[in-house]
Structures are given as C-alpha cells and as structure tokens.
Amino acid sequence: IDTVPVITIDGPAGAGKGTIACLLAQKLGWHMLDSGAIYRVAALAALQRKLDLQDETTLAAMIPILKIEFRDGEAWLDGEVVTGEIRNENCASATSKIAALPAVRAALLELQRSFQQSPGLVADGRDMGTVVFPGANHKFYLTASAEIRAERRLKQLSEQGLSAKLCDLIQDINARDERDASRPVAPLKPADDAVLIDTSSLDRGEVFAVVLRHIA
Numbered sequence: 001i002d003t004v005p006v007i008t009i010d011g012p013a014g015a016g017k018g019t020i021a022c023l024l025a026q027k028l029g030w031h032m033l034d035s036g037a038i039y040r041v042a043a044l045a046a047l048q049r050k051l052d053l054q055d056e057t058t059l060a061a062m063i064p065i066l067k068i069e070f071r072d073g074e075a076w077l078d079g080e081v082v083t084g085e086i087r088n089e090n091c092a093s094a095t096s097k098i099a100a101l102p103a104v105r106a107a108l109l110e111l112q113r114s115f116q117q118s119p120g121l122v123a124d125g126r127d128m129g130t131v132v133f134p135g136a137n138h139k140f141y142l143t144a145s146a147e148i149r150a151e152r153r154l155k156q157l158s159e160q161g162l163s164a165k166l167c168d169l170i171q172d173i174n175a176r177d178e179r180d181a182s183r184p185v186a187p188l189k190p191a192d193d194a195v196l197i198d199t200s201s202l203d204r205g206e207v208f209a210v211v212l213r214h215i216a
C-alpha cells in the first residue's frame with residue numbers, strides 16, 4: 001500500500017547512519033528523517049520542564065502540545081532553534097531514557113511517518129526498519145565497535161572546538177546502547193530483512209558504495 005519508497009538506516013550511536021542517510025537522500029533527491037533528532041527535541045522539552053524522565057504518562061501527554069519542526073537546516077522546538085542544544089551527551093542520555101517508554105514512542109509515531117513523502121524517504125534511527133517503516137524497500141543496519149564509535153564522536157566534538165575524554169565517551173555510548181537494546185519496546189536490533197554493514201574499518205565513501213550496490 002505504501003507507494004512512496006522508503007530506505008531505512010538503523011544502528012547504534014556513531015555507526016555513521018546520519019552521514020550515509022544524508023549522502024543517500026542527496027543522491028536520490030529524497031526527503032530525510034533524522035528520527036533521533038525528534039526524540040532528542042522531545043527529551044530537551046522534558047528537561048526544560050524539569051519533568052521526571054520516568055513519568056511515562058506526563059511525558060507522553062506533553063508530546064502532542066510540542067511544536068517540533070525541521071527547516072532551514074535547523075531543529076526547532078516551539079519556534080526556537082535547538083540544533084546545538086539537542087546534540088550534547090546530557091540530552092542524548094535523557095533521550096534514551098524517555099525513548100524506552102512505550103507511550104512516548106507511540107506519541108511520536110505519526111510525526112515520524114508524516115515524513116514519507118514523494119519522491120521518497122531515507123529514514124535514520126533505531127527502529128525505522130522494524131517498527132516505523134516495516135514495509136521499507138531497502139533496510140540497512142550499520143554497526144561498529146564502541147571504541148571506534150567513541151573515537152568518531154571525539155573527533156566530531158573536537159571539530160566543534162569541544163573536548164571530552166575518550167573513556168567517558170565509550171562509557172556513555174555503551175550505557176546508551178545497552179538502554180536502547182534492552183528496552184522491551186522497539187529495541188535496537190536489525191530487522192530480519194536488513195543488510196548488515198560493519199563500518200569499523202570503512203570510511204564513509206566505502207560504506208556509501210556498499211549501500212549503493214545494494215539498492216542498484
């Protein structure tokens with residue numbers, strides 16, 4: 001029934017999903033969904049309101065009243081640019097907490113599916129191929145060792161003039177992966193029909209070439 005084609009790219013933090021999703025969406029001229037950014041904006045709203053990050057009912061009730069938008073290359077919450085704020089590890093950690101709550105995930109489903117628009121969509125996240133777009137035309141699952149993913153994050157931070165300790169980043173990433181993979185609803189795992197790519201020893205061009213070969 002889904003006439004607009006979808007390609008999903010799932011996997012843990014720092015596997016290279018966003019990079020590949022962006023390259024692919026550009027190449028195909030398709031829309032892009034950064035579902036993690038949606039969860040991050042919702043988590044930021046919860047932090048701003050000082051809500052209990054385990055209070056599922058209150059968190060889920062907050063979501064429909066939020067104005068979450070992506071335009072001009074920025075993420076917006078209720079008319080304010082929050083692109084930078086949603087990227088820090090504090091927000092990431094809050095994000096994986098609220099993302100474990102089924103009512104929160106259900107409240108964000110419709111917004112995510114609304115990105116499926118002509119001529120096509122490249123969707124990046126944890127459960128794009130398993131839950132949000134189970135009928136996707138192509139599904140990819142990117143992974144890499146936690147050390148490599150933490151090193152990539154460190155490099156990203158240093159390019160932004162920020163610093164962090166590699167051991168802290170490895171710890172943060174492992175804690176978040178553990179939370180994402182062990183939750184009962186939409187856990188981080190490859191769809192049965194996903195193509196698995198270990199990006200540990202591949203640069204982005206090499207990963208992109210593998211992806212293009214599969215969709216050709």
Ligand code: CDP
Pocket residue numbers: 011012013014015016017018019020152153156199202203204205207
């Ligand atoms: O979206 P996700 O958290 O999965 O990862 P990303 O933000 O696309 O990539 C994290 C960082 O790793 C970026 O700085 C990429 O340029 C880099 N990267 C890499 O070094 N090698 C790859 N094969 C893919 C990404």
Ligand code: CDP
Pocket residue numbers: 012013014015018035036037039040092095096097099100124125126127128176180
């Ligand atoms: O960029 P990175 O891969 O580190 O994270 P992200 O894609 O921005 O996602 C941040 C957090 O949101 C993840 O650790 C998950 O807890 C949650 N998330 C999710 O539960 N489902 C998604 N489809 C996307 C993100």
